[in-house]
Amino acid sequence: MSWFRSSSDYAAVRAALALVLKAAAQRREPQGVDPDYLAWCGHLFYLRSALDAQLLGFQELTAEEFEGLRLMDEVARELGQTLRRCPHCGAFTEREITCDVCGKSMQSQKEGVV
Ligand SMILES: [Zn+2]
Numbered sequence: 001m002s003w004f005r006s007s008s009d010y011a012a013v014r015a016a017l018a019l020v021l022k023a024a025a026q027r028r029e030p031q032g033v034d035p036d037y038l039a040w041c042g043h044l045f046y047l048r049s050a051l052d053a054q055l056l057g058f059q060e061l062t063a064e065e066f067e068g069l070r071l072m073d074e075v076a077r078e079l080g081q082t083l084r085r086c087p088h089c090g091a092f093t094e095r096e097i098t099c100d101v102c103g104k105s106m107q108s109q110k111e112g113v114v
Pocket of ligand 1: 103
């Protein structure tokens with residue numbers, strides 16, 4: 001299956017990535033993502049892990065996989081500007097006072113806040 005045949009595919013993958021990354025950051029299951037796109041996002045997550053673990057090199061990626069990873073990084077960067085990382089448990093949350101996951105104060109770290 002080809003993922004980037006048109007700009008509408010591109011927008012759909014981008015939207016799916018945003019939902020999946022946000023859910024992953026908040027340690028919950030993504031809701032409302034098309035199963036095909038969910039599978040593609042999962043594949044990109046796998047590629048990212050394999051690259052980080054040096055089980056795979058960039059030269060082994062297809063052009064489409066490379067583009068998908070680039071898009072994932074872009075979406076992750078944008079999310080990082082709206083989500084804060086909990087200084088205690090590392091989870092991402094949109095809340096400013098207490099962490100959604102561990103319930104502790106978000107105050108001891110300002111990272112990710114514009
Ligand atoms: Zn926390």
